[in-house]
Structure formats: C-alpha cells, structure tokens
Amino acid sequence: xxxxxxxxxxxSLKNPVTTASGCFGYGSEYSDFMDISRLGAVFTKAVxxxxxxxxxxxxxAETPSGMLNSVGLQNKGVEYFISxxxxxxxxxxxxxxxxxxxxxxxxxxxxxxxxxxxxxxxAIELNISCPNVKxxxxxxGTNGESAAEVIRAVRKVYRKTLIVKLSPNVTxxxxxxxxxxxxxxxxxxxxxxxxxxxxxxxxxKPVLATVTGGLSGPAVKPVALRMVWEAYHSVxxxxxxxxxxxxxxxxxxxxxxxxxxxxxxxxxxxxxxxxVQVLEGIMAYLERHGFSSVRELIGNLEMPEGxxxxxxxxx
Amino acid sequence: MVKKKIExxxxxxxxxxxxxxxxxxxRSEHSLPAIFPGQFAELRVDHAGNPFLRRPISFFDxxxxxxxxxxxxxxxxxxxxxxxxxxxxxxxxxxxPLGHPFTMVEGKDFLLAAGGVGIAPMLxxxxxxxxxxxRPVFLFGFRSEEQVFDLSAFEALGEVYITxxxxxxxKKGMITGHPILETGIFDGCYSxxxxxxxxxxxxxxxxKDIFCEVSLENMMACGIGACLCCAQPTLHxxxxxxxxxxxxxxxxxxx
Numbered sequence: 001x002x003x004x005x006x007x008x009x010x011x012s013l014k015n016p017v018t019t020a021s022g023c024f025g026y027g028s029e030y031s032d033f034m035d036i037s038r039l040g041a042v043f044t045k046a047v048x049x050x051x052x053x054x055x056x057x058x059x060x061a062e063t064p065s066g067m068l069n070s071v072g073l074q075n076k077g078v079e080y081f082i083s084x085x086x087x088x089x090x091x092x093x094x095x096x097x098x099x100x101x102x103x104x105x106x107x108x109x110x111x112x113x114x115x116x117x118x119x120x121x122x123a124i125e126l127n128i129s130c131p132n133v134k135x136x137x138x139x140x141g142t143n144g145e146s147a148a149e150v151i152r153a154v155r156k157v158y159r160k161t162l163i164v165k166l167s168p169n170v171t172x173x174x175x176x177x178x179x180x181x182x183x184x185x186x187x188x189x190x191x192x193x194x195x196x197x198x199x200x201x202x203x204x205k206p207v208l209a210t211v212t213g214g215l216s217g218p219a220v221k222p223v224a225l226r227m228v229w230e231a232y233h234s235v236x237x238x239x240x241x242x243x244x245x246x247x248x249x250x251x252x253x254x255x256x257x258x259x260x261x262x263x264x265x266x267x268x269x270x271x272x273x274x275x276v277q278v279l280e281g282i283m284a285y286l287e288r289h290g291f292s293s294v295r296e297l298i299g300n301l302e303m304p305e306g307x308x309x310x311x312x313x314x315x
Numbered sequence: 316m317v318k319k320k321i322e323x324x325x326x327x328x329x330x331x332x333x334x335x336x337x338x339x340x341x342r343s344e345h346s347l348p349a350i351f352p353g354q355f356a357e358l359r360v361d362h363a364g365n366p367f368l369r370r371p372i373s374f375f376d377x378x379x380x381x382x383x384x385x386x387x388x389x390x391x392x393x394x395x396x397x398x399x400x401x402x403x404x405x406x407x408x409x410x411x412p413l414g415h416p417f418t419m420v421e422g423k424d425f426l427l428a429a430g431g432v433g434i435a436p437m438l439x440x441x442x443x444x445x446x447x448x449x450r451p452v453f454l455f456g457f458r459s460e461e462q463v464f465d466l467s468a469f470e471a472l473g474e475v476y477i478t479x480x481x482x483x484x485x486k487k488g489m490i491t492g493h494p495i496l497e498t499g500i501f502d503g504c505y506s507x508x509x510x511x512x513x514x515x516x517x518x519x520x521x522x523k524d525i526f527c528e529v530s531l532e533n534m535m536a537c538g539i540g541a542c543l544c545c546a547q548p549t550l551h552x553x554x555x556x557x558x559x560x561x562x563x564x565x566x567x568x569x570x
Contacts, residue, residue, distance in 0.1 A: 025541040032319040033410075045543075053553045060534045060544035062368050067536060071543045074553060217367055246364075269537035270359070270369060272321060272410065 002286040003293040004279075006040070006260050008238050009186030011123050011161040013040035013095060013261060016294055017251065017279040020242055020265035021046055021099035021125060021165075022071065026085050027092055033272035037093035038279060040261060043125055043189075044085075046101040049111050051077040055132060061198035061207040066217025066244070067266060068196050070132045070210040073101050078111045086118055096120065097163065101127040103136035105150050112158040122160050126151065126185075129167030129192035131214045138195075141167040147176060148183045155184030163240065166190035166231070168220075173227045174234035181235040188231055189240035189263065191224045217266040218244040225257050232258020232299055233310035246274060248281020255297040317348050317412060319539065326405040327383065332464035335389050336432070337399050338375065341407055343382040350377050351416030352440035353530050353562040356386070357538040358398065359408035366394045369410065371535050371557070373436040373507075376468075389432035413538050417562050420526050422502025423449055428490055428516050430456040430508030436530055440505060441472040452476070452499065456490035456512065459483045491515040501525060507532075510570070517565035527565045531556045 004015035018041040019030075026044055027036045036042065054074025061068040075081070081098070089096045098115050102108040108126065115121055128147055130137030140146045151164055164180040166173065168191035180188050193214025198207040206212075224243020232239045241259030245251050246267035254262045267274045286294060303310075328340035357369035375387035390399050401407060417440050425444055427437045434455055441451040451473040457463050460483035469475050476495050477485030486493050491512060496519055503526030506516040513529040520527035533545040533556040540558035547554050548569040554560065 022543075023541065029537075029539050029541040033321055053548075054543065054546060056548075057546050058534050059546055060536050060542070062366060062536075065364055065367055067368060069536070069542065069544055071546075074543050074546070218364055266536075269542055270367065272537075272539065 002283060002291065003295070004283070006295060008123065008163065008240065008261060009161040011095070015040040015279055015282075016255065016259075016261035017275055017282065018043060018097075018240075018261055018263050019268060019275055020263035021127065023265040023268045026089065027094075027096070028088065030268070030272050034276045038276055039094045041095040041097050042092075043097045043099050043263060044081075045075055046073045046099045046127055046130065047075055047078050047081045047111055047115070048073055048101050048103075049078055049107040051075070051080070056209040058207060058209055059213075061213065063196075063198060063215065063217075064219060066215055066219035068198050068208060068213035068215055069193070070208045070213035072132045072210070073130055073137070078114050082114065082118065086120065090120060095122060097123045097125055099125045099127050099165070100154075101130055101133075101137060103133065105153055107136070108150050109153050109157055112154045116158050116160065123163060124158060124160070125163040125165050125189055126154055127165050127192070129165050129169075131167070131169065131193055131195045131212070132210060138167050138169060138192075141165075141176070141192075142170050144175065144179050148179050151180055151183035151185055161186045163187045163189050165192055167192050168223060168227055169195045173230045177231040177234045177239075181237050185237060187238040187240060187260075188235065189242055190231055191220065191227050191243045194220055194223065216244070218246060220244045221250060225253060228254055228259050229257035229301075245278065246271070248278050248285060251278050251282055252285055252297060255294070256299070256301045258299040258301075260295075260298055319410060319413060320348065321408065321410050323406045323408050324384070326401045326403055326407055328403060329399070329401050331399075333461060335462060336464055337388055337390070339386045339388060339398065339401060339407070341384045341386070341409070343384070345382065347377065347379055347382055347384070348412060350374055350384070350412045350439075352443050353416040353436050354412045354414045355538070355561065356384075356409040356411035357413060360394045360397050366397075368536055369538065370394045370398065371413070371538055373530070373561075374412070374439055375435045376438050387432065387435040410538060414557060414561050415559060417505055417528055417530070418564075419443070419447060420503055422526070424452065424499075424501045425449055426452050426454060426495075426499060426501045426504040428454045428504055428506045428508075428512075430490060430512045431458075431462075433506075433508030433512075433530070433532075436507055437505070438468055441469060445472045452495070452501070454478075454490050454493055454495060456480075456508065457484070489515075491519070503527065506530070513565075514570065517568075520565065528562050529565055529568075530561045531563060532561070
C-alpha cells in the first residue's frame with residue numbers, strides 16, 4: 001500500500017486530493033455520488049461575517065474548456081455556518097477547511113477568530129483573491145501591502161493552520177507567495193479564478209450581470225501549473241495546486257510542479273465523483289512508477305540541462 | 316428525498332420531429348427511481364470536454380415498465396446539436412432526477428401554458444394531472460407551423476390550443492393573447508417557456524387570483540446546488556433554480 005499522507009504545515013491530510021472552495025458546497029451536496037470521507041480535505045464555500053446574497057443573475061457563462069462565474073461569495077454568514085453547517089460536518093471522516101473572506105480587514109479577522117474556536121476545523125483558507133466582489137477579495141490579494149496587512153492581522157488571532165489563497169491576477173506570483181510566507185502563512189493555495197469576460201455578439205451585451213467574472217476549468221490549467229511551479233520555488237511553505245484539474249494526470253502534473261496537495265474545482269460540476277477517480281488514478285500511477293510515497297512527487301521535475309531560473313530545491 | 320444517480324443510459328431512439336426538435340429515448344438497465352413532472356437531468360454531452368458543462372434537460376416522458384425516459388430537445392447550440400447526432404446503441408451519461416417538481420393542488424381544471432421547448436415538461440405533468448382525476452388544458456405557442464410537431468400524446472390527455480406568431484397554424488400571435496385565457500375557467504395554471512411569456516401568464520393568474528407555477532430556465536452549471544450559479548431572487552431570499560426550483564410559485568418570485 002503506497003503512503004498517501006501529506007502535510008500542510010502542522011496539518012496532516014490522509015491524501016493530497018481535496019475539493020476547492022465554491023465547487024463542492026459543504027460536502028453534503030455530493031454525498032449521493034461519492035464517499036466524502038475518501039477526500040484528503042474539503043475546502044468549504046466562502047464564509048463571510050454577514051449573510052451575503054451574492055451577485056445578480058446571470059452569474060455563469062460557459063466558455064471553451066471552462067466557465068466564468070460571478071457568484072459573489074453568496075453565503076449565510078459565519079453565525080449560520082457555526083450553528084447550522086459546522087455540526088453536520090462531523091459525519092464525514094475528512095478534514096474541513098473553512099474558506100474565509102470579507103470586505104474589510106476587520107471582517108476577515110472577526111471570521112477567522114470565530115472559526116479558530118471550532119475544534120473540528122483545523123485550518124482556514126484566507127480568500128484574498130475573489131475577483132467577483134467590489135470590496136475586499138482580490139482588492140487585498142493584488143496589492144502587496146494590503147495582502148501583507150490582512151494576513152498579519154489574521155495571523156495574530158488565528159492559531160491553527162493558515163493557508164492563503166493567491167490571485168493569478170498579479171504580475172509576479174513569486175512576490176505574492178513570498179509576501180504571504182513573510183506575513184505568517186503556513187501554506188499558499190493557487191490559483192483562484194482569472195479575471196475574464198464573455199460577450200453575447202447577437203445581443204451586443206456582456207453575458208454576466210457583473211460584466212466580468214472569474215475563469216475556471218481546464219482552460220486555466222497551463223497558467224495555473226506555471227504559477228504553482230513559480231510559487232513552489234519562491235517559498236519554503238507548502239503550495240496547494242488549483243486550476244482545471246479533472247484527471248489523475250492533471251493532479252500529478254501539479255505535484256511535480258511543486259504542489260503538496262491539490263484542489264479539484266470546476267470539474268466537480270461536470271463529474272460529481274471526479275475527486276475519487278483522481279485519487280484512484282494517483283494510487284495507480286504511484287504503483288506503476290514504483291513510488292512508495294506520494295510525497296516523492298512533490299517538485300520531482302527533471303529540468304532541461306542548463307536551465308537556471310530555479311535551482312533544484314530541498315527542504 | 317430521492318437519491319440522485321449518475322448513470323449511463325442506452326440510446327434506443329432518436330426521433331427527429333422537425334428542423335428544430337428531436338426526441339431522445341433512453342433506456343436504463345435498472346428500475347427507474349421516482350421521477351416527477353418538472354424535474355430534469357444533467358446530460359454529459361461530450362467526454363472530451365467540448366462543450367465543457369452538462370446540459371440540463373427536463374423529462375418529457377417516462378415509461379416505468381420499459382425503464383425508458385424520453386427527452387424533448389430543441390437544437391439551439393453546440394451541446395444540443397451533438398445530442399441530436401446520437402444514434403441507437405450509443406450511451407448517454409445522466410445525473411438525475413434533479414430539481415423540485417410541479418406541485419399538485421386542489422381543483423379540477425388546469426391550464427398548461429408553454430412556449431417552444433417549454434412544452435417538454437407538460438406531457439408528464441398533463442398525465443399526472445389526468446391520473447389524479449383533473450382536467451388539463453394545453454395552450455402551446457410556436458413561431459410558425461414548421462415548429463409544430465405531432466401533439467397527439469397531449470390530445471389524448473385534454474384539449475390542445477395552439478398559437479403561432481405568424482398565424483400559419485392555430486391562432487395568430489402569442490399564447491398570452493389567446494381567448495381561452497379569458498373564456499376558460501381554471502383552478503390554476505402551470506407554465507414553462509420564455510420569461511416574458513411566463514411573466515404574462517403569471518400576471519393573468521394573479522388577476523384571477525389562482526394558483527400559478529412556472530419552470531425557470533436559469534443558466535446552470537452543476538445542477539445539484541453546489542455552484543450557486545442559477546440564482547433566483549425570491550421573497551425568501553436568493554434561491555437556486557436547480558434545487559429549490561426549477562419550478563417556483565409565481566407569488567414567491569421577485570422578477
């Protein structure tokens with residue numbers, strides 16, 4: 001039996017296959033199709049301080065090999081999460097990681113503080129990269145100073161594993177990954193969606209009610225892979241790879257680029273049991289290639305001779 | 316609640332009705348779960364990923380003895396075009412049954428008003444009403460005669476009235492201008508089709524103070540309440556067309 005266990009800071013996951021925030025509800029939506037307990041972790045839908053109705057419709061546009069969304073962090077707020085959702089999570093034998101978002105620094109801090117008290121939630125993913133809200137979200141994640149400020153503020157009140165979800169809508173991933181590490185993050189996850197747009201030529205109108213939205217799905221995978229690879233070589237904390245993963249091969253590519261774990265997002269909408277298929281595919285790959293641990297894949301990429309941008313890395 | 320399934324169905328028929336509409340017949344190896352009028356399935360069009368998302372299609376007819384489902388589909392884009400090319404012997408992967416169905420309420424006479432492919436859920440609904448001892452009356456709107464297909468299955472259940480926009484068949488105009496809306500006495504109505512049509516039907520129902528449900532066609536991705544893309548504002552906050560709908564009582568809708 002191959003060893004599938006991976007570590008994200010102090011947090012141990014039984015395997016590297018997790019589901020991405022906003023793409024898996026709170027788990028129960030998928031329980032008819034698969035055994036949730038087989039997952040390494042579930043990243044919950046974003047939790048904010050107050051109830052949020054989200055953006056107006058249409059919120060979705062299908063695009064080549066992917067889709068745009070502008071959901072806008074719709075959720076019932078942290079109190080509802082604690083009283084109604086949190087108690088139901090114990091039924092699954094997996095790790096739930098709360099995705100925390102907000103419009104102001106104080107909101108991020110307050111939600112993180114409330115979730116810190118929940119014994120069953122060992123980590124949060126700080127969402128400073130949502131492109132679909134006017135205030136907060138990506139506004140924090142695309143400015144180095146405000147990113148550092150919000151991460152530091154949350155770090156002060158949050159004592160468990162702090163993962164920072166990075167935006168791809170920046171010039172330099174290494175700079176933002178380093179900012180997160182320096183500000184106290186235990187890990188970074190990337191990428192969130194790419195700011196994008198769809199237009200209906202017949203109607204001469206934008207498809208989304210918010211005009212722009214976030215692109216996800218297989219279309220973003222090559223961009224995400226490059227960014228995960230850059231982040232891996234820029235920091236000494238674990239990197240969680242996200243972006244268009246829909247097969248075991250996709251997941252393995254992210255791990256070879258440097259990801260310690262991966263999140264499956266949009267693919268869940270098409271194949272609700274895809275995460276279990278990815279996990280089984282990874283196990284078969286490890287066996288086929290004679291690896292005894294999935295951790296041997298992390299950053300295990302043979303570079304062309306003379307390639308000098310990043311040196312081989314050892315922890 | 317009925318457990319949702321992912322299942323490969325065998326295509327046993329693909330019947331072209333006219334240039335726009337076709338009916339797929341799909342057979343399961345297993346007994347079908349309970350399927351109610353207004354519910355839908357998410358169809359996996361292509362395994363290579365183009366189009367990327369599944370297509371939500373409502374149930375047209377269900378034959379429990381044969382384990383068969385029929386889907387009435389309008390060719391509108393790349394996804395439905397690929398579906399139209401399925402042949403008997405092919406397989407089609409579906410997630411089903413999804414969504415909140417039409418509600419059965421007190422009363423005897425019901426108007427089932429639909430436009431275009433919105434007709435799809437009305438056969439199963441009409442049959443369910445008839446089996447419950449009620450009288451369904453169908454009012455269907457088409458653009459022109461070329462769009463109209465064999466409606467004998469509906470005629471077996473109740474009266475069928477037709478309008479066409481160009482007057483080539485039935486009453487000329489939109490269904491919302493059909494005299495049956497004025498002369499008919501109904502205990503309630505059900506509607507599916509273009510939003511302006513459903514709004515007009517809802518307004519008429521409201522004026523008569525009768526029950527009215529509509530089936531919405533908001534753009535969906537997952538179909539199971541996870542992605543929150545098909546949001547519909549209601550009196551009770553934001554609802555999802557895929558799990559809280561697609562059928563809504565019009566009194567609840569903020570539209």
